[in-house]
Amino acid sequence: MSIISVFPLYWMINASTNKSIDITRGKLLPGSAFFENFKNLLASQDVSSAMINSFKYALILTFLSLLVCSLAGYGFEIYHDKGKDIVMSIILLAMMVPFAAIMIPLFQMFSKAKLLNSTLGFILPTISTPFLIMLFRQSSRSFPHDIIEAARLDGLNEIQIFFKIFLPTMKSTYAAAFTITFMNAWNSYLWPKVIMTNKKSITMPMLVANLTEGYVTDYGMLMLGVLLCTIPTIIIFFVLQKYFAEGITGAIK
Template sequence: MSKGKKTLMYGFLILTSAVSIFPLYYMFASATNKSVDVVRGRLLPGTELFNNFKALCANQNLGRAMWNSFRNAVILTLIAMLVCSIAGYGFEIYHDKGKDAVMNVLLLAMMLPFVAIMIPLFKMFSQMKMVNSWAAFMLPTISTPFLIMMFRQAARSFPHDIIEAARIDGLTELGIFFRMFVPTMKSTYGAAVTVTFMNAWNNYLWPKVIFQTEESTTMPMLVANLMGGYTVDYGMLMVGVLICTLPTAIIFFCLQKSFTEGITGSVK
């Protein structure tokens, strides 16, 4: 490759990376500055982080929102992993015409926009007196065609010999799934956990509909509230944004390797 081309390529990558990183740096820097300095466009880290954090805690019930978001996202992710991975495994390992047809029908659910089913869901849960319950938040998003497909794809590369051998050894079908399949599919689970946790944590529309009391406020709702007042304290806002972003960023960094590997398995 010529030198000019190489420079162009690296230049493009560096520029794109800089643009990708900058708003995040801006969030960091702003979280440590006074609102007036943020507005003036100050980009250097300041010393106001703790004060902004104190202001946020005085203004909003941060602990409660964090706890709500964590509880919702963790429980949802755990249940979704179990339900969707066993379904994907079932579709692939025991596949026949009937199951393939069912899978094709389920895939249609990918095309249903959430706004379209939101109102009937809300009515359904209010009839069951489940508005504000975390079960109502979770139930519609536990099982997704995307996850089922991902695990079905992963099960395709799972050797049938192992299953046959395990059967001869007397393992039950459920035992084969838990003792043979689950441990070998770590990167698929890693990718699935990343996607599911992020979606659950970041979800804004459905919580806004189903959580109608202040007690059930989630982190994204709390952050949105910070913009609501007449004057906006940008330093405080950015601390909120920062805290809301940290858990998903940490999950992403911890599972990054398996995330890319798992996605690779799913697009094969």
């Protein structure tokens, strides 16, 4: 089962080193066309611009999402109010609405607000997600309330308690949320395809999709584009995998 799971990754790396004709013939050994594919990719697409855009959009969205959703999850759990469970239920109901159902109204709204081809237009629809709010709320349940009371007695206000005590304590949850949010933002295709109408605002998933256009597809160049698009998420996951597992486990508890 492990071999079956890893094989697509091996095939992607292997295909990026072969010519298109070798890939269509089913060659499963590395070739010598990696630099040729890389040269062709740079000549046909603005890879550096797409990579910079993807990093910029993904990082800004990730950090803002972590801030907003962690504040919301912390507030839902720490502060008591009769209507908070009702509000939380309404937020969770939003998970049942498919994005395609609200995509056209969102585009019209963002177009009238002149937010097309902007970072703000990219991040606003997903800056706060029900899943992340629920994740931080579940994690906040294991946060000792005695520490909060002690901090209040020491003179810390609520914002200071959050940033100086809660945030450092929940490193594993933040790591898990960072991994999930960054990967989703990096791999996002549908909304950027709609909102980014300028070629200068292209992202890596959009660039890879562009490689399939035309009468003939160069599969070697296409697989190299997919490999370049995959590397950042692989690095993020392997660097944070320990904290990711701890954060998810802690949230479930």
